[in-house]
Amino acid sequence: MAKKILVTEDSSTMRALIGSTIAAIGDYEIVEAANGFEALRILPREKVDMVLTDINMPDINGLELVSFIRGNANYKHLPLVIISTEGSERDRLKGLDLGADAYLVKPFAPEELQQLIRKFLG
Amino acid sequence: MSSSSSRAIGDFLGEAEEIIENLNNDLIVLDDCAAEGSCDPDLLNRIFRGAHSLKGLAGMFGFDDISSLAHHLENLLDHLRLGKVPLTNGLVQLLSEGFETLSRLVEGKGENPDFTFDVSAMRQRVEQFLVGGSDEEADPEMDRIDPEILAVLTEFEEHRLRENLKHRLYLFKIKTDFDLATFDQDLAVLTDLLKKEGEVISTLPLSADLTDRIAFQLLFGTNLPEGELGVLVGPGLAVENLLPPSEPPSPSREMILEGEPPAASGREVTAENAPAMETSARSISRTVRVDIDKLDLLMNVVGELVLAKAAIGRVCEKLKGEGGNELGTELQKATRVLERRLEELQKGVMEVRMVPVAQLFDKMNRIVRKVASERNKRIALEIQGADTELDKLIVEDLSDPLMHIIRNAIDHGIEPPEDRRAQGKSEKGLICLSAAQKGNHVVIEVRDDGRGIDPEKVRRKAVERGLIPETAKLSREQVYDLLFMPGFSTAETVSDLSGRGVGMDVVKNNIALLSGMIEMESEVGVGTSIAITLPITLAIIKALIIRVCDKIYAIPINSVMETMMVETSSVRTIERKEVIELRDSTLPLLWLGDVFQLSDRGNRRARFFVAVVGFAEKKIGIVVDELLGQQDVVIKSLGESLAFVRGIAGAADLGNQKTILVLDVGGLMSETLRGDSAFFA
Structure with a gap:
């Protein structure tokens, strides 16, 4: 079965771009969340295998999402990558402190993302 | 460029326009804030996020001009939201110009992705605003906050926390949990209630062991003592005072960056008695963005279908004229079904095109x-x-x-x-x-x-x-x-x-x-x-088809009030204008043949037809030789060269490959009512 990746990102263009970048390297199913709340609702419903999240979002921020995932027995093992725009270094480091596995800075090259997906999902 | 990457660019341009549009709208509110000297931190953060998203997006597409300018604006907005530079009308003006520059770049790239211009002057102006910005001073109060709480706060939220510690009396941790299906609305109800009395600094989802429910921990700064907060939010919510005040309450609140003043309605809504709402569709988008050209194409196809239907209708009439034919009757029935469905389709496509x-x-x-x-x-x-x-x-x-x-x-x-x-x-x-x-x-x-x-x-x-x-x-x-x-x-x-x-x-x-x-x-x-x-809409209209001399024209039916046959002898001349009596009022006449210089007034017949056109109180009678009936016509553009021909609004396709001109009723009316002789020159 295709591995599921949850992409939490408020820009629809960015979600589509991330989706097509991942689709280019294999059979992955992308589940999109336009904000943190949607991600919270999707997590218990869909059995996702990996989470990508932006930091600057309305309602709950990406750090809060990371903290939620790492604190929950059901999700704490999930590979988690923060994708954020340059300039939020402090927030990114906080993300790593909270337990994110890696981060990617926008703009990134497609290969960078693809490499991370391969690394965590094989 | 591949079609997928050009589509991706299309997506980008669409989203970029939307972001800039929202930024501009928020800027209007921000301008008022600057004048009043206080501002909702959420607004500032939203504007910051807009610039931030635009920077990231543009970067992904290699649009360095947009990205670099958005970066500078983001930087300025970051300073602004973190309180490092003051909010002034001048700053809002600069932001507005910055966004306009971004908008011009985005528009230009819509025409040609290589479009660019020099934005360094704009960037420099933004940088000048950053000079003299002060760094945030450390606040000893911050040390009293649990590091675990600080760990999930973004830089902005930390700043808001500091501001709250400076200007507000209490900091509470509020724990609550909601049904997984409706938590976003429930949370919104609670947050709106709290916002009237202070600032919700952060919303942390908690990994409590709950099925079908989700817990949240809100960080809330307020001047409301614990007892009153308890009354406000109702029972069932765990409220914990993180910082019991060490000093007596300070009455000054003017320095606080405040949201909207408390609303007049004091309706108490707590998480417990919040109205049950259906599962939210708010965040899950139910709309698609469609290129207007595609809608035009659809509309044109529907238009052609309407015309094809008219052609079938004519065949039906012909068959009927040739006497009782079973096939003819069947065809007519089938045509009626087609007609009804086509009307629905037409209405549907029209509705899609309607925007507020x-x-x-x-x-x-x-x-x-x-x-x-x-x-x-x-x-x-x-x-x-x-x-x-x-x-x-x-x-x-x-x-x-x-x-x-x-x-x-x-x-x-x-x-x-x-x-x-x-x-x-x-x-x-x-x-x-x-x-x-x-x-x-x-x-x-x-x-x-x-x-x-x-x-x-x-x-x-x-x-x-x-x-x-x-x-x-x-x-x-x-x-x-x-x-x-x-x-x-x-x-x-x-x-x-x-x-x-x-x-x-x-x-x-x-x-x-x-x-x-x-x-x-x-x-x-x-x-x-x-x-x-x-x-309300243009593309397909019902029209009255008329003939003057050997020329056929269409008059949009929504401006035709009635048609009639008139005896030439009943025409009178008042103040050099020809009029007829129409139910106790005089109706000015316009001889279409004269307007388009088709006929010689000398050989007028004893009777003629008049189409009474107008909007509301104002009306005129357009004199024509023959009324040919009603028909759906598809409006086509006249093209640049004919765009300003007086009396003509556009061209229409009649279906039998004939193109006719559509009258500009509004124009003809004002010329006639004015009695402007220059019109006929």
Whole structure:
């Protein structure tokens, strides 16, 4: 079965771009969340295998999402990558402190993302 | 470029436009905040996020110009939201110019992805604002906060926490949990309630061991003591005071960056008794963005189908004429079904094209602010009926004429503050922009409370320009019509805004191209009102097909009130205008043959046909040789060269590969009612 990746990102263009970048390297199913709340609702419903999240979002921020995932027995093992725009270094480091596995800075090259997906999902 | 990457660029441009649009709307509110000296931190953060997203997106597409300027603006906004630079109107003005530059870049790239221009000057101006920004001082109070709480706060949230510690008395941790299906609404209800009494600094979802429920921990800064907060949020919520105040309450609240004042309604809504709502669709988008060209294509196809249906209808009639034929009857039945379904399809496609005028009005709001500040005038814009819907295409084509009318109102209508004060008016001028549906039409009105139009001044100018003879006696309406004549400008100096080489004549022509009509009313010292009457949609219309000599024309049916046969002997001449009596009123006649110089008035027959056209009170009779019946016609553009032919609004396809011209009823009417002989020249 295709591995599921949850992409939490408020820009629809960015979600589509991330989706097509991942689709280019294999059979992955992308589940999109336009904000943190949607991600919270999707997590218990869909059995996702990996989470990508932006930091600057309305309602709950990406750090809060990371903290939620790492604190929950059901999700704490999930590979988690923060994708954020340059300039939020402090927030990114906080993300790593909270337990994110890696981060990617926008703009990134497609290969960078693809490499991370391969690394965590094989 | 591959089609997928060009589509991705299309997506980017669409989203970028949307972001900039939202930024501009938020900026309007921010401008008010700057004037009042206080601001909702959520607003600042939202604007920051917009610039931030744009930077990231543009970067992904290699649009370095957009990305670098957005980066500078983001930086400035970051300083602003973190309180490192003060919020001033000058800063808002700079942001506005910055966003406009971004918008121009995005627009340019829509035409050609390689489009660019130098943005370094803009970037430098933004940088200058950053000079002298102070770093946030450490707050010893912060040390008292649990590091676990601090760990999930973004830099901005940390700043808000610091601000709250500085200016508010209490910091609470509120724990609650909601049903997984409705938590976002439930949470919104709680947050809205809390926001009236303070600031929700962060919302942390908790990994409590719950099925079908989700827990949250809110960080809330307020001046409300614990007991009162408990009453506010109701029982069942765990409230913990993180920082018992060490000093007596300070009465000063003026330094606080405050949200909206508490709403008048004190309805108590707690998480417990919050109305049960259906699962939210709020965050899960149910809309798609569609290229207007695709809609046009669909509309055209539907149009062709309507015409094909008409052709089948004609075959039916023919078969019927040839006597009882079973196949003929069957075909007729089938045609009726086709007709009904086609109507539904047509209606559906039309509805998809309908958009509220709100977006257009928002744009005008920005223009009012921009132009007003450039001309040193103070103006309030009142908007009514923004949810009125119009065909997307009409809304787009309306933008320029409306912008021009509004600029005129600001430039020539609203007086400078000192003049207004002298006249006992409020210093702040008022422009009212309204839209309302009236039957098949939408009326858009721009009203100002400015100096009004002085008919004598207009008349003198027209004489000076040789547009009318010195001795001409003109009614008030005729004077207003002069304003719509090519090249007429009453402004002493042509301003760089209104005078972009576009006169009211072009505005009028643009409106006519949309089958619309423009009317003006004005009173000296009181103000001017300009009303534009437009059909709700353009693409397919029902039309009355008429013949004059050997030429066929279409009159949009929504402007035809009735048709009749008239005896030539009943025509009378009043003030050199030909009229007939129509139920206690006189109806001015317009001989279409004369307008298009088709017929010789000499050989008139004893009777002729009249199509009575008009909007509301105003009507005229268009004299034609024959009424050929009603038909759906598909409106086509006339193209640039024929765009301004008087009396003609456009061309239409009749279905049997015949193209006919559609009359500009609004234009013909005002010319006739004015009795303008120049029209026939």
